[in-house]
Amino acid sequence: MVETKILIVYASRTGNTEKLAEAIAEGARSAGGVSVELKRARDTKPSDAGADAFAFGSHSAFEYMAGELKSLFEDFYPVRDKLAGKPVLLFTTGQGGAKLSSGINRQGRGRIQSCLD
Numbered sequence: 001m002v003e004t005k006i007l008i009v010y011a012s013r014t015g016n017t018e019k020l021a022e023a024i025a026e027g028a029r030s031a032g033g034v035s036v037e038l039k040r041a042r043d044t045k046p047s048d049a050g051a052d053a054f055a056f057g058s059h060s061a062f063e064y065m066a067g068e069l070k071s072l073f074e075d076f077y078p079v080r081d082k083l084a085g086k087p088v089l090l091f092t093t094g095q096g097g098a099k100l101s102s103g104i105n106r107q108g109r110g111r112i113q114s115c116l117d
């Protein structure tokens with residue numbers, strides 16, 4: 001059986017978002033039939049865009065996503081066709097919201113439309 005590859009990417013300074021990412025990974029693994037990879041945004045590369053589904057998370061930083069996640073979305077720009085149409089979950093910690101959706105044209109949970117247009 002071909003496993004669905006799920007990539008969970010996060011930016012975290014003091015561990016809160018990392019814990020959330022780990023909980024999401026645990027939940028995804030419990031579904032079975034999937035392989036789940038957990039990566040820090042700064043360790044994620046355009047070559048990771050081949051996964052079948054994604055989750056992106058960041059702590060709020062001055063009411064925006066962390067710089068390393070924005071930097072990754074910039075790196076993903078040349079491979080945006082590999083991301084378009086794939087399922088995506090967004091998550092954030094902090095009270096101000098991290099404005100992740102402005103980076104991928106979607107709010108919360110859905111499909112990446114045209115990544116980073």
Ligand SMILES: Cc1cc2nc3c(=O)[nH]c(=O)nc-3n(C[C@H](O)[C@H](O)[C@H](O)COP(=O)(O)O)c2cc1C
Pocket residue numbers: 011012013014015016017018058059060061062063064093094095096097
């Ligand atoms: C430099 C900096 C900027 C922050 N800016 C915001 C903000 O704009 N809004 C907010 O709700 N929280 C803000 N926070 C709080 C963090 O987003 C919050 O504590 C978060 O849970 C930290 O996640 P982490 O443990 O994964 O780093 C900021 C924290 C830092 C260090």
